[in-house]
Amino acid sequence: MVKRTRLMRSQELIYEMRVAEVMTKDVVTVTPKTSMSKFGDILRSKRISGTPVVSGGFLVGIISIEDFINWLEKGSKKARVKQCMTEKVITVFDDEPLAQVISKLEHYRYGRLPVIDRDSKKLVGLVTNGDIIEGLLHKVERVHNEEEIRRHQASNIFDDIIVDQTTLIYEYRVIGKDFKQAGAGTSRLRKTLSRLEIHPQVLRRAAIVAYEAEMNIVIYTDGGDLFAKVEPGMITIVARDKGPGIENIELALTPGYSTAEDWVRQLGFGAGMGLCNIKKVSDEMFLDSSVDDGTRLEARIAI
């Protein structure tokens, strides 16, 4: 299974990756005026089997060890590269996908192709089968490492920290009476929790708790804070405000009971369901409130 996804990933990569990412940029070149004997020296000293021929930065031909052997057999001693090179060169642009290059290399049975910059038309590199394989391997390794790190961060966030107990706390401010912004805290909280790879159902329940709690702060108070505490086995959502407080908690927990004003009801809230919803989707709920100090709601969801 893993093998198959890797293979498919590398198949994707040959379409994603561009020639510029894998090509050799430091290319040995000769000019048309280079003498053939000098060219021979270059082949020997650099241990290469051919070079592009460049004039003023532009590719004008290509010359290989085969051309050199032909010249040794029947060429004139003073001959220059210009007389022995192949002028018609198959090239690739630096922004072409690797897939294109692979099919060109295969089709023409060449070992290397000069790479041309699409805008300036100048030679910018050389690409071989070896470059492509090396480039792909590097990329696959990098992608793999990144995935590993991400997976590790997400699932083992607590395992790696050497301590008896770790707790993550996310805190969001909630502005009172600002109906347009209402829910923005929950939205950010949800996104953050989703990065921890929490089970989708737990995530949904936590988001519903946070949203109802946030709406209560927006509707009834001048503002407060929303916390999400994440520890092994448990997410706790805490909503805190500074007032006005709930006069009769028991009544407030009665389904359908609401003190919401009409404008709130017109917006689809204030039906006396918020606290009941929180109780319903969480495993435990605690509500403390006093008319002077405000309200603190805590809802726990087992992971």
Added chain:
Amino acid sequence: MTLREIAELLDAEVLVGEDKLDMEIERVCVTDLMSEALVFSQPGALLLTGLTNPQTVRTAEVAELRAVCFVRGRRPPDETIELAREKGIPLLCTPVLMYDSCGLLYNRDLQGCSPER
């Protein structure tokens, strides 16, 4: 049923999400109470509502509803449209009334959000 087919069936205008019309919809949740949408919906459902304020989009996001369709020709304010764009939640607007919208969708075998019996 795809969102595109739903839009055609309800003669609905697509306000947000032209590019997402091929998404598959299997269930519908119908309510004007967002607290109800939160706990009586199932993830992936289409929300059919007469409420047009931005909280419909927030609710869809929190409850993981796939798209929102406003009934009886009610057009949402700009804030709602903006938020839906930001969250990538498609918005439709149909002139068809609530009961008729539900009937048309039910006739096409779209399920509701009641727990499986």
